[in-house]
Amino acid sequence: MNKQIIVTASVLGALAVIAGAFGAHALRSSLPPKQLEVWQTAVQYQFYHVFALLFLSTFSRFKNNTIISIYYLFTFGIVLFSGSLYLISCRGLFGMPGLAALGPVTPIGGLLFIIGWILLALSAIRNK
Known part of the structure; x- marks a missing residue:
């Protein structure tokens, strides 16, 4: 197991739980449904990739x-x-309506996810 990956996944997992609970309880009455849906999408993708990190930590013997x-x-x-x-x-x-300018950052994060998944597949294919 890779300790650094597990620690990172644990911290990001705890933050995802906090963000999910915060959205469900504190933000429910403060955000319009569309914005709350955006919040929940962020929580979901964070969780998906926390689990991916935990899976990745099992490859510590490769350390490449x-x-x-x-x-x-x-x-x-x-x-x-x-x-x-x-x-x-x-x-x-x-x-701060100017935060909408962060919109182009979101697909860059998505692209990083996609590249990570492709590299994971290539690693599996190359592994003997």
């Missing part, structure tokens, strides 16, 4: 650059994809 790259791709994908969606969904609460 590809596994490390996938770790960073998933981690930064969470920060950019979910992080931008969290901020965008709450822009009205913050009184």
Whole structure:
């Protein structure tokens, strides 16, 4: 098991639980349904990739650059994809409509996710 990956996944997993609970309880009455849906999408994708990180941690015996790259791709994908969606969904609460400018950051995070998944598949194919 890779300790760094597990610690990162654990922290991001705890934050996903907090964000999910915060959205379900504190934001439900403050955000319009569309913005709350954006918040929930951020939580879902964060959880998906936390589980992917935990799965990745089982490959510690390989300790190669590809596994490390996938770790960073998933981690930064969470920060950019979910992080931008969290901020965008709450822009009205913050009184900062300019946060909508973060919109182009979200697909960059999604692209990092996609590249990470492709590298994971290629790693599996190359492994003997």
